[in-house]
Amino acid sequence: MRRLTRDRVLSISLIAPSILTVAVFVYGLIAWTGFVSTTKWNSLTPDYTSVGLDNFVNIFNYPRFQLDLRNTVVFTIFFVGVSLVIGLFLANLLDRKIRGEGLFRSIFLFPMAISFIVTGVVWKWLLTPSAGVNLLVGLDPATNRWLTDPTVLHLPTGTILNDIGLGFLATNQWGVPIALLSVVIAAVWQMSGFVMALYLAGLRGIPDELREAARVDGASELRIFRHVTLPLLTPVTVTAVIILGHISLKIYDLTVAMSPTGVGFSTDFPATFMWQTAFFANQFARGAAVAIVMLVLIATLIVPYLIWNRREKVSR
């Protein structure tokens, strides 16, 4: 530790306002939201009478919120999964001495520069059953209803699931709404190029000698990819999952523009529910409870990542 010079005091006093701001506006306001979530403030005028965890019990028993949680899980799995596959695929294509690589890269990545609202509006029209994609490739609007499709795919009922006591799995509550998959398409359109960029950077960072050695040993290309390249790309995959995962857990703009709530809440998310509960219905305590649930979900993803990041750096 250097001794306390004038410069040291200056440096700390210059960063202090930012630290204080973050302390108040991030941690302080989160604490306040946490407090609000335990109060009775479910009308326009604040009422800070404590009700314990009632608001949480209330929202978890609320069918709409239960569907929101289902949607979050389904959306996260599909959005993250498909984006990873497409991103990895495109990165591998581009890593092969492609003429016009820069142009392709730009084309795959430009949706990142656009607001989710714009993406939502355009894809809403692209997935309009009577026009858009259906019209372009000649699909039947009656069977390809995209965002307006009320179908929820789930396991068949009345099977052995009932016998083993898992009958509840064969319900809409545990299904995959078709309309939600339409939102996934738009989200993948926007974010998969970013995954491509991450993977491409990762691929470029792998020394070729490693694969060359495996090649000399007679390993097939597929084996090299699976046993050499892919493991070396793990840090990239982790990063991509964290970034996409946290976007997915708080997705709001895209669905608001594309399909707010949706048929039978098929495209409703905690963020949509939170906003409507707090700022439309003035049920601030319940809205705060939803927000805290969202925060906890995201923190379980982000906090280990931040700690891992820090450790990694210290150990280097």
Place this chain on the structure above:
Amino acid sequence: MIEERVPAATATRRTPGRSPLRRLSRPVLYGALLVAAVFYLIPVYLLVLTGLKGQTEVTLDRMWTLPQTLGFTSFTEAWDALSPNFLNSVKVAVPAALISSFVGSINGYVLAKWRFRGSETLFTLILFGMFIPYQAILIPLVQLESSVGLYGTIQGLVLIHIIYGIPITTLIFRNYYVAIPEELVEAARIDGAGFVAIYRRVLLPLSVPGFVVVLIWQFTSAWNDFLFAATLTSQPNWPVTVALNNLAGSFSVAWNVQMAGSLIAALPTLLIYVLLGKFFMRGLLAGSLKG
């Protein structure tokens, strides 16, 4: 920690392929890339196509037909509806980007070159602010802005973007300054330079790319923001994203006008991306990639 890594087109090339796709013949390879390109470009194609059509040709069943006569009525109509909000977005995004980059640069400088006990932990604690769902601070934020009379104003929104931009701008500048050799700083110190002089004479002249990255990043995030704007402002102070969403949700607004409006709202950030893509990428990767 979180470092910038850019997939450089100029990276040294060794053997051509390293993936299972290595065996794909070149035509198949380019074919796959073209199919992907079509997927990414189709929305843009539709935006432009629709925007250029005359009012008589914009029925949904003719969505994909080429315009018979060029007309710009979609654009003029959308612009009439959105131009005040477009201007609001400029008033929000430009000051937010400028002030944010200044704040980030100072923070980054301190955290990179004037470390103190606990500064790394502090940095991690600041970074957390970048990932939180803003829903978790929105209710008190409305209360706070109302109590100081900033609720609903453009200034209030600018302030919010600066505040919640602190983590990412600090991160980008910190990592940028960490990469500047300690020897340069030491040499200046030996010459008698202090905190201010080191910043002004050593770091600031080298900071231009860092500033460009942060300016672009903050401009883009503020321009594309919807949640803060929708919660903290009301018409006529809405930025363009909120106004567009409102326009698109209205049944009385024809879809071609919605499409033209989307293109208008997307244009500034798209333009930046096309002109300064390299810096845009660096911001993107800096904000996410683990070193």
